[in-house]
Amino acid sequence: MEAILKDPAGAVIGLDFDGTLSPIVADPAAARIHPEAPAVLAELGGHVGAVAIVTGRPVVTALELGPGLADVPGLVILGHYGFERWEDGRISAPPPPHGVLQAEAELQLLLGSLGVKGATIEDKGRAVAVHTRRSPDPEGTLAALREPLAALADKHGLVVEPGRLVLELRPPGMDKGHALGLFLAERAARSVMFVGDDLGDLAAFDAVKNSGLPGVTVCSGSAEVTALAERADIVVDGPDGVVALLRELASAYGRS
Missing domain, CATH: 3.40.50.1000 (HAD superfamily/HAD-like)
Structure with missing residues (x-):
């Protein structure tokens, strides 16, 4: 200082x-x-x-x-x-990374297949985020999503950035x-x-x-x-x- x-x-x-x-x-x-x-x-x-x-x-x-x-x-x-x-x-x-667009296209189906309630998807252009703050169990929902989202990110050459009740898929x-x-x-x-x-x-x-x-x-x-x-x-x-x-x-x- x-x-x-x-x-x-x-x-x-x-x-x-x-x-x-x-x-x-x-x-x-x-x-x-x-x-x-x-x-x-x-x-x-x-x-x-x-x-x-x-x-x-x-x-x-x-x-x-x-x-x-x-x-x-x-x-x-x-x-x-x-x-x-x-x-x-x-x-x-x-230019925007193609992997983000592919991952975002699959996210809604993935959340549906997991039976996740209250999770919301945020399109950030060069990244896509899943927020659980509106879920009935924000922390539990976040924990349940960590592994599936990590697999989705890996599939499309992305990394997962954790945050405050949010998991973001973005380019490395x-x-x-x-x-x-x-x-x-x-x-x-x-x-x-x-x-x-x-x-x-x-x-x-x-x-x-x-x-x-x-x-x-x-x-x-x-x-x-x-x-x-x-x-x-x-x-x-x-x-x-x-x-x-x-x-x-x-x-x-x-x-x-």
Whole structure:
């Protein structure tokens, strides 16, 4: 934190979206960014070298669920775990992987054959996710789906990304840690903070530790996932706590 405060131009602030900047809700399509987050990020972006949102969401979805993000100076959004990139109003990305389309076409039939109730499928373009939050037994349904979804992913050359009552099938070769590491090298960062809440953010925590830079990891705490809190340097109380921490950091820059 001392390095981040003393040399803001060399600092990269990385953040997850769902559960970090946006509260977790039963319907992923109904998620919305914390109402105070865009203004705080805009203030922070005026001081630090870069603010990067690293999310499993498609870039377009993150922008739709985060009104005001497009106005944050210097913001970069790395969507689909880094397969997509939004910067200066433009999106760059490789073609969608064929395996995702094939897996999604088989998912509804698979869920029906397993007799799963309440599980919902989210089309993420370059990935497909199965949520169990609306199931009568969310944890039990998630456990019952792990093996069948792993087999389906393997069949189509995909990997399974576990999360908070969700299993996501996505292409291999990229994760939040790899995306963050590449971004730090690109920006010649001299310090880094990463804030996350879910299992997919562990790779980003590893990237902070492995970067060799002065770095701090922050967990947006919840009762659903404890693995990040055990690894984090700082634990805050959900998106409210994240926004409060970022506001404190921005204010510290303003006082210096």
